Amino acid sequence: MYLYEQKIVVIYRGEKMVSEEAKSARALGQAQGRTVSRYLNALDQSKPKRGRQRSPERMQARIAELPGEIAQAKPLKRVHLIQELMDLETELAKEEESVDISGIESEFIAIAAEYSGRKGISYAAWREVGVPASVLKAAGVARTRSTD
Known part of the structure; x- marks a missing residue:
């Protein structure tokens, strides 16, 4: 029996068995990725368009x-x-059909700091794609990123 990738994949008799810990970590990462994607798409859709706006x-x-x-x-x-x-x-x-961004925003705030840390996304990168500073502050994403 061999252990690879910090006890995530165990090879036993030629079969790969993924631990429950790895499965739950993967599911959490996927859920957070979907939340971030939905929030960024909603931000993109709610951007004001150029030119004169019609009511x-x-x-x-x-x-x-x-x-x-x-x-x-x-x-x-x-x-x-x-x-x-x-x-x-x-x-x-x-x-x-405009998107109600407040609900999606609160979901993003709940996971943004952890997601940023895990994926190595800086405050500046979030700001560059249009995430408001107030949202990042509420999420606990620091203005500077340590280079650990």
Whole structure:
């Protein structure tokens, strides 16, 4: 019987047997990775877009106007108006399905320090991808990283 990787994999009679400790560590790492991924995706989706922002009320008002304009428009103008209508409906749907980041953020705060330490992710790296300083502070991620 040989021990490899700090008692994680045990080879016995040619078969690999993973210890329960290793299985639970792997499951924890995967769960934390999913939490970090969900939080970063939510941050990315909630970033303000460049340019002038349209309010949902203005989009709905324009959607209400367009069918009348489409009915009276010449064919080339009609296709442009139809595309505008489709774009507005898509944009409005995206606005309505906006992500509630607070719940995901609290999950991230609970695991960020441990995940950062295990994966070697610095405060600066988190800030570079858009994680707010207040979130990192709440999570206990230090501004400087030791080089142990």
